[in-house]
Amino acid sequence: MTSVISVSDLSLTFETNDGPVHALSKIDLEVEKGDFVSFIGPSGCGKTTLLRVIADLEQPTSGNISVNGTSPENARKDRAYGYVFQAAGLYPWRTIAKNVALPLEIMGLSRQEQERRIRKNLELVNLAGFEKKYPWQLSGGMQQRASIARALALEPDLLLMDEPFGALDEIVRDHLNEQLLDLWAKTEKTVVFVTHSIPEAVYLSTKIVVMSPRPGRIEDVIVSDLPRERPLDIRETPEFLSLAHRVREGLRAGHSYED
Amino acid sequence: MTSVISVSDLSLTFETNDGPVHALSKIDLEVEKGDFVSFIGPSGCGKTTLLRVIADLEQPTSGNISVNGTSPENARKDRAYGYVFQAAGLYPWRTIAKNVALPLEIMGLSRQEQERRIRKNLELVNLAGFEKKYPWQLSGGMQQRASIARALALEPDLLLMDEPFGALDEIVRDHLNEQLLDLWAKTEKTVVFVTHSIPEAVYLSTKIVVMSPRPGRIEDVIVSDLPRERPLDIRETPEFLSLAHRVREGLRAGHSYED
Amino acid sequence: ADSVTLQLKWVTQAQFDGYYVAKAKGYYDEAGLDVTLKPGGPDIAPEQVIAGGGADVIVDWIAAALSARDKGLPLVNIAQPFAHSGLMLTCLKSSGIKTSEDFKGKTLGVWFFGNELPFYAWMKQLGLPTEGGADGVTVIKQAFNVDPLLQKQADCISTMNYNEYNQVLEAGIPADDLVVFKYDDVGVSLLEDGLYVMEDSLKDPAFVDKMAKFVKASMKGFDYAAANPEEAAEIILDNDDTGAQTMEHQVSMAKEIAKLTEGSDGTLDMGKYEQSVKILLDAGVISKEPEGAYTTAVTDKAKAM
């Protein structure tokens, strides 16, 4: 297996007006091709920051990182990944369809291909019929779904997703979880995924990275032995529950509400 | 019991560039003093819109609504409620402490009182130590917690909260759920709460309003018979699970992923 | 002492040396007057200043003064220190102009701001249309300086013999290369630099008396300046707040001004006055023969002093 992301001894410190913030401290991590890796951990533990480092949106203070066997910068320039931000970040002057079209225009796809992908992905996130709306005319969850469609439309081999399903209800979430898993299994994608939901992390992942804050570090890396084919009701099996338990323990260990 | 919010036959239609959107249709709802009411429903079903109507941030197209026995406008002018937005909406030029101070300055509280409330509420949401940071120096979840602290600092009798805990991990979420419940029980507050989490809705609420979209309407109103005192492990009781089941059924009924 | 405010028509320069000399030499003080001299400029219409109460008396050209009177601002000429006109049209010999016959098809620079009337009167006299074309002349609105001639943007430009003409010479073009047409010579000149006041103020004998003293002292100043152009130029430089004037230029200007004021005691020459009025009437600048637009009361009194 080839290593898609390889991080070693990576640290990142933000200098702020009242002192340094150690957002990441001595991170080691390997993500292999076809992996579905989830980052889970308390708010402020550095999940977003780590994802941003992988995406070459943030420069580490020290340590090494390679993406697709090269530097994150080169990987970014090769358009190696699609990124879903924690906030939707839609452009207010573009309609929903046009927002999804944005990366496709940039990659220079043909009109037809653009339209095909827009339709397909807006349908996937259940936003068909909202093509001509502007972002401020959508509810919070709808905006988030639009931004997911935008990233999926790129059809990248590597998907970086920062809490993509945070603002969605359970049923849509289940639906999208299934869709994502399906996509992943079919297309051999590699996914790095930030979530707060333990069941979601366990249901989706081949590898769960539990992080803890101040300084941001990796508490535990749990490799899941669940099969790649996962019907929704796998979530009631004892294997599933025991994995979930282990994640919860890891979370508690690194958590500050220990009183 | 006195009715804090009383909605009858309320509809709201948005006019957009490609036709009207029926965000709310014939809504009837009573919220009594001391109630903890949750709105739950698929993304885009009108939860935020209904909350905004209660807060006098949106004008209904037809129907009646009263808040605290008067019009929403008067209630707003009396500063009858605190509101937590779905997005954090912190002011970028203010530090976290100053952001929490904002409503207190507007109400003209004394410096001391302001400081006391800032400290207390930032501690409550576990953001002590981040007073002097600017919003962009915080993680997504931390921003959301800051905005919760800002609303709680007002100490209003009526709390309107739009998915306040969406971006938080399970443990912080549990913690804040407990804190909120504690506050509610102690101070006899009335809370209207939007959430996507069925367990959260059942755990917190005295009344669960299940909504469904297009047009946005109320599918079911479930009155909870759980005791007001609710330890966290109440979530394993059969009463709890049966309530959760009923909510899930309601959700499914109104949902569009019925295929 | 009685105070008098005089609004000049142009910037501080030897054109007005009589007033500056009278002030510097104490002639006004001797007459018991406290005189303030306000420099003008291209944007200042002295008639507006006096209408707004910003001056007691102004230096003005007759075209502007009479057209103001025609428009309901009753200005009255009380004295005419400049007996002659200094306005000319200066042409480059190289443009092929030798006489006024040669203007056809040429571009001529003209000062407007009320100063264009002699020019149009002359062109009418010559029968030349001013709308351009091969049979007429092309008129451009010339700004303050002589650059259009130097850069050949115009074949001829307006000059004052005491100022711009010297500037052309100073720029290195010898007088031999130039052809000059004086408006005085072709009989279309208008009266320049006269002193004008509001008609109402003349009802007050004390004001008439004050003006008489003022005119007398000013003419004394002009006489002194005519006799001592270098000293006059120095006084001008002392009074120039912009610090842009040069000694050389002001001396030559003072010498030319001496020629224009020569023989004048401030009395209005009725022949020149009638000529001016006729031109203005013909051009339609004034709608009717002006009445009471001049008075000899002040100069009579001044001469009697």
Add this chain to the structure above:
Amino acid sequence: MITLLQIVLLIAVGTAVNVKLARLRPASQTLARLRDLAVPMIFGLTILAVWQVAVTGFGIPSVLLPAPSAIWGKITTEYPTLWLDFAQTFLQGALTGYAIGCGAGFLVALLVDRVDFLKRGLLPIGNLVSALPIVGVAPIMVMWFGFGVASKAAVVVIMTFFPMLVNTVAGLNASGKMERDLMRTYAASHGQFLTKLRLPAAMPFIFNALKINSTLALIGAIVAEFFGSPVVGMGFRISTEVGRLAIDMVWAEIAVAALAGSLFYALVSLVERLTTFWHPSFRAR
């Protein structure tokens, strides 16, 4: 005294009517449009009425300030001249200069934005151009470009260049951090960055400059004519008629200038509304 009373009365009536009108909630779109037109009209009419009453009541000499009725008289009799002047100064001088000046300011902003070296080198020097006072520049432009419209357009170019440069540069930096990060994840080229994100985000600023420049262009073209011109043009007419004390004609030209300038501004505002409808300033209630 009576004049003063009349003035107070006029102001009171005008304001009252306007306050009433503005508070009105018109039943239809057309009515609302009509109202939006009526309010400034009434305001303007009030000013004109006060002006008229003051000039006649206080006996202000017409060479200082003519009455609106006299100005209107001039407009009705002299409109052929006014039209020729307008065509020369506005249509030929101001518009050309506006297009070139705004265009140049915009392009230089793009260049400066592209080449960091220029940003640090050219921008401070671009500031120098801003303060080239029109009274200094206009004679030079006449010297260089002649007495015709070219020199007027050149003055307008210089006047409009800087506001556009400053605003475009500010606008190009106005996009949000996350929006820019998104473009980075697409490894968008500089041009894509510009056309897809930074230019749209800069539009409110660019329109700011277009609006300010729309008035500057007209002033510039008019004032430039003071420093040398053919014998036609609004600036020519103004400076000539001031000399002849035909102040009513001066104000007639000014009225034309004000009308043309306002319409031009309104046009730019309309385009702004159509293209930056998404900006919060058009969405907020």
Add this chain to the structure above:
Amino acid sequence: MSAATAVKPLGARKAPAFLHNVVPVLVVAAAIVALWYVGAVLLNAPQQRDAFERAGNSTYTAAELVEATLNQKRPVLPSPHQVAEDFWTSTVLTSPTSKRSLVYHGWVTLSSTLLGFAAGTLFGVALAILIVHSAVMDKSLMPWIIASQTIPILAIAPMIIVVLNAVGITGLLPKALISMYLSFFPVTVGMVKGLRAPDVINLDLMRTYSATQPQVLWKLRLPSSVPFLFTSMKVAIAASLVGAIVGELPTGVVAGLGARLLSGSYYGQTVQIWSALVAASLLAAALVALVSLAEKIVLARMGARP
């Protein structure tokens, strides 16, 4: 509170940043000077050929021609060194109290510029506040404010000054008034936009607090309009300088850079015009730079991302 810590790193970064910026400015300036020389040769050559011919010199070399074009007494475009020389003599070698000193004239202009700018900015902001808060003001005032700016100031400036003089207002004030007239407009336009720029959610938050209009203004609208304010102020201070210079003309050309420009213009002293222009530009650049500096400091204190 965070002022001391926020300003410090800015100061600490100053020294290298300064060098970082100086080199490009110098390079661009050098390029401009070079272009200027070329322009001077091209524009002055025709006149110079005439002059040579008049002097009977028809055998001049190209070098002689270039040399002469760059040192004419009345050049169409004076060469940079002529301007620099005149600038140097009239600023450094002349006592600042002398009427021939550009420092003296610059100061005269600067004082009315600053007064006019301060008044214009305050007035502009005040108008914008009125417009944003009152539908009546928005609808009735705005069109007339725009119309006011289409009035060619140079045409009515003399009348304004005459009228003000008549009522006894003289000296700095009339000029400052014209400065203000030119500078308030960019501020008003920019601030109307800026005060309306806060996002809907931020305004809604204020509504939920039932904040008074002054509170919304002070705590939300003004802070979020700061980028617009500074951009406008940069345009306004330049406009203000132009206004001061324009205002100097009808005061009877007494003193100030405007008076220098105009008197240079009367006597065709191109070199003097150009050094006055250079002085005006440097003054403007300095003023704009000051506004930029203020912007940086204010934005840093407002916690802007570096």
